[in-house]
Amino acid sequence: MSGPQFPLPQNEPEVSFRPGSEAAAELSRALGQRDVVEIPAVIGGKRYFSNDVVEVRAPHDTQRLLARIHRPTEAQIKEAIASNKSVAKDWANLTHASRATILHRAADIIATRKRMTITAATMLGQSKTVDQAEPDAACELIDFLRFNAYNAQRVHAEQPMSVPTAVNRTDWRPLEGFVYAVSPFNFTAIGGNLTTAPAIMGNTVLWKPSEKSALANWIFFEALEEAGLPPGVINFVPGDAELTTRVALSSPDLAGIHFTGSSAVFQSLWKNVASRVDAFRTIPRLVGETGGKDFVLAHPSANASEVAIALIRGAFEYQGQKCSAASRAYIPRSLWGAVSQEMRERLATLKIGDVANHDTFMGAVISQASHQKLSRVLAAAKDDSAVKFVSGGRTWSEPGYFVEPTVLEVSDPKHSLMQEELFGPVLTVFVYEDNAWNETLELIDSTSQYALTGSIFCTDRFALHHAEKVLVNAAGNLYLNDKPTGAMIGQQPFGGGRASGTNDKAGSHLNLQRWASPRVVKETYLPPREWTFGA
Ligand code: NAD
Numbered sequence: 001m002s003g004p005q006f007p008l009p010q011n012e013p014e015v016s017f018r019p020g021s022e023a024a025a026e027l028s029r030a031l032g033q034r035d036v037v038e039i040p041a042v043i044g045g046k047r048y049f050s051n052d053v054v055e056v057r058a059p060h061d062t063q064r065l066l067a068r069i070h071r072p073t074e075a076q077i078k079e080a081i082a083s084n085k086s087v088a089k090d091w092a093n094l095t096h097a098s099r100a101t102i103l104h105r106a107a108d109i110i111a112t113r114k115r116m117t118i119t120a121a122t123m124l125g126q127s128k129t130v131d132q133a134e135p136d137a138a139c140e141l142i143d144f145l146r147f148n149a150y151n152a153q154r155v156h157a158e159q160p161m162s163v164p165t166a167v168n169r170t171d172w173r174p175l176e177g178f179v180y181a182v183s184p185f186n187f188t189a190i191g192g193n194l195t196t197a198p199a200i201m202g203n204t205v206l207w208k209p210s211e212k213s214a215l216a217n218w219i220f221f222e223a224l225e226e227a228g229l230p231p232g233v234i235n236f237v238p239g240d241a242e243l244t245t246r247v248a249l250s251s252p253d254l255a256g257i258h259f260t261g262s263s264a265v266f267q268s269l270w271k272n273v274a275s276r277v278d279a280f281r282t283i284p285r286l287v288g289e290t291g292g293k294d295f296v297l298a299h300p301s302a303n304a305s306e307v308a309i310a311l312i313r314g315a316f317e318y319q320g321q322k323c324s325a326a327s328r329a330y331i332p333r334s335l336w337g338a339v340s341q342e343m344r345e346r347l348a349t350l351k352i353g354d355v356a357n358h359d360t361f362m363g364a365v366i367s368q369a370s371h372q373k374l375s376r377v378l379a380a381a382k383d384d385s386a387v388k389f390v391s392g393g394r395t396w397s398e399p400g401y402f403v404e405p406t407v408l409e410v411s412d413p414k415h416s417l418m419q420e421e422l423f424g425p426v427l428t429v430f431v432y433e434d435n436a437w438n439e440t441l442e443l444i445d446s447t448s449q450y451a452l453t454g455s456i457f458c459t460d461r462f463a464l465h466h467a468e469k470v471l472v473n474a475a476g477n478l479y480l481n482d483k484p485t486g487a488m489i490g491q492q493p494f495g496g497g498r499a500s501g502t503n504d505k506a507g508s509h510l511n512l513q514r515w516a517s518p519r520v521v522k523e524t525y526l527p528p529r530e531w532t533f534g535a
Contacts, residue, residue, distance in 0.1 A: 003097040006104075006153055009146035011488055012111060012139040017130050019358050023116075027130065030120035031356050036065050039218045039238060041072035044083035045231025048076055052240075056215050059127040060354055060364035060400035066124055067215045072239045077206075077247040080235040084178040084204035085253060087232035092174045092202040096156055099200050100149035105227035106196075107145035110138060110220070118219045122188045125215040127363035127400070129355045132318045133188075137216055140189035143489035144507055145196060151509040152200045160520060171519040174202030176282045177255030179515065180248040181205050181234075182241075182269075184261040185212035185366055186321050192220050193506055194258040195234050201515040203255070205234040208244045210261075212366050241265075249273060256285035256515065260323075260506075262421075263290040263450070263499045285514050289323070289494070289501040291421040292452030294484045295444050295474070296329040297467065299458035300434045304338035306481070307331065307457050311339070312346055314455070314483035315427035316405040319365050323500075324453040324477065324485040328418045329429045330440050336431045340390050340407070347391045347405050364400035365424050371401035374424040377417075378406060386411050390429065419448045437463065441470040452496030453487075455479035476503045 017024045039056075040047040049070045056067040072080070091099075110118060115138050122128050122137035160168040179198040183191035191213065195205050209217035221236045237244055248254060249272050257273070259266050266288035273284050296314060298307045314326030331339055355363040365371050375395045381387045392406030405425045410417055417428040432440045444454070454475035458464040464480060471478065476496030477487055487494040493508035495501055504511045 003095055006100055006150050009143070009150055009490070011490060012142040014134055014139055015115070017134070017358070024358075026116050027120060028356070030116040031123065033120070037067040037215060037218065039067050039069045039214055041070060041076060041080070041238060042221065042225075042236040043072070043076060043080040043232075044086070044235070045225075048072055054211050056125055056211070058124045058400065059366050060402070062400050064124070066121075067218070069211055069214050069238045072237055074243060074247055077237055077239055077244055080206055080237050081178060081248070081251050081253060083232040083235055084206055087230060088174075088178070088204045091199075091204055091230065091233050094202070096152060096200075099202070100152065102224070102227050102229050103145040103149045103196055103200060106223045106229070107142045109223045109226055110145075111142050114219060114223050118188065118216055118223075121216040121219050122213075123355045126185060126188070126213055126366065127355055128318055129360050129363060130358075133355075137188040140187065140489060141192040141220065144189055144193040147489050147507055148193070148197050148200045148512065152512050154509045155201070155512050155516065165526070166522055166524040168520065168522050171521060172201065172516045173519050174198075175255035175285065175515060175517050177253035177280070178251075179203045179205045179256040179258055180245075180254060181207045181258045182245070182261065183207070183209050183213070183217065185210040186318070186323070188213060188216040188220065190260050190506075191217040194260060197506075197511055198256065198258055198515040199229075199234055201512055203515050204232065206237055206248055207234055208237050208239060208241065211238065214238050245269065245272075249276075252279060252281050254280055254284050255282050257287065259286075259288040259290075261290065263501075266290045266501065282517070287502050287504045287511065287514050289496070289504070289506060290499065291450055292323045292325070292496060292500050293328055293419060293421050293448035293450045294324055294326055294453040295455070296326045296484060297440065297444060297454070297456045298329070298331045298335055298339070299437065299456070299460060299463050299467070300332045300334050301460040301463065302335065302457035303459070304335045305342055307335065308339045308342035308346065310455065310457065310483040311427060312343060312350070312405075314485050316350070316362060316425045317485065319362050319403065320425040320427075321366060321423055322485050324487065326455070326484050327422065327427060328448070329427060330444060331429055331431055332434045333431055334434050336429075343407055344391050347407070350405060352402055352404065362405060362425065364402050366401070368397075368401060370424060371395065371397060371403065374403050374422060374426065377422060377426065378403075381408055381417065386415055387417065392425075413443050414447060421450065441467055445471055445474045449499040450496065451475055451498035452500035453477045453479065453484035455482055455484040457481055473497060476500065
């Protein structure tokens, strides 16, 4: 690929919001902003407002109205697909450098003048503390933009060999059609990746954000516009999920789906596409990163305090609403007394409440539906003789959807609490006998349908090595002596196998390759003029 070379980016550093700092004051002003944001659909650069409106409220303060989403009609979603198509050729024909410059400009806009706005929107709309919001809505989003621009360059650089008689090259063509990007609520950054990864490879994108993160996603979309993204390259369609999906999947131009969210929804998309695969111009690429039931395993050689802290941070940061959150733990009997005591003591001091307060550790869960589900699960656990409450268990719904960080101990290692993703602050522990290390490894591997993240705490090098081998397929991202959350772009490309998704490693060149349909061109210098082999 000719043109300028973009250097390997550095991860965007976090800003410190120490009380009294200028950054803290600026953030506090952004959080205090009371205007209700009207979020339109944007199709071919035009804003569409409608009467079909969904309100966005702060999950930790449900009285506080933040935004109104104007959902597009079926005709408008079709118009968005047509608009994608109308700009597709021009976008595909731009140089990589032009597209990369737009992503870099957007990254710089987020890093500077929109940093506080998007961080505050993520705190309010998704109930994240600043310690969770800034690394997501600012740092990771910026990293996705800069690393996608850089990694696309690596993809283009991958070329076949040539020989003395002919030259070969690969054109990294975009797919023939649009990519449908469907993003989840829990990371603002993911919406930025699901859209710009296909776009940097020259594709056009129909973006359906989650209603629950639409405010922060909208701010990002405005940053893309400000950065000079041509109208129609990414259309912002915050519509009803089923309607938008029905329209997108009935278009013959659907060339790919870039999804992050629950396994059930991704599987339904896959089945839908498969059932009418002959109706598309090209076989759609399906990339989905989905649920997890992520494990923490401690070996008897582990340090109890390190395990307890990893469990608290891994299970309860952002109320356990990370796909990578620790939600099942396997602790040896010899360590459990110390681990459980330290967890109980520390959790007793952990603050839950308004995410704007500097010392709050946990905000609310995302929605009433999630709150009701978690309340039901905890009520059932109280009546279950196979479950012991180690800590927590309360839920309350004023002024928002709060769930206490809860640690449960089960006597049955195959209990549903060890298998199902709950997506809330609930950690279930199975205490194994110290001499049952090998059986425990098998148990971890066979208990859940998911295989996203996992972590092993162990200071015995042989045992650690053995565990890593036995658990080879149990996680797409494995952490040794660390919590299972907090993957960094460029450092731990993210994704899992089994029911956790297609494992295309968000933020890496592997993901970008899925958005290209390479054409290989051979040109011979002197074509033969005789047909016989001996000539
Ligand atoms: P979700 O599946 O409810 O929603 C994800 C997206 O799909 C949203 O935009 C939603 O509107 C849309 N959607 C919902 N129902 C749909 C339908 N029937 N048809 C089409 N689209 C539909 O997930 P969520 O609650 O937003 O996010 C939480 C889930 O995402 C968890 O399962 C979590 O593990 C997973 N997740 C995975 C990763 C990863 O990288 N593996 C990252 C973040 C979140």
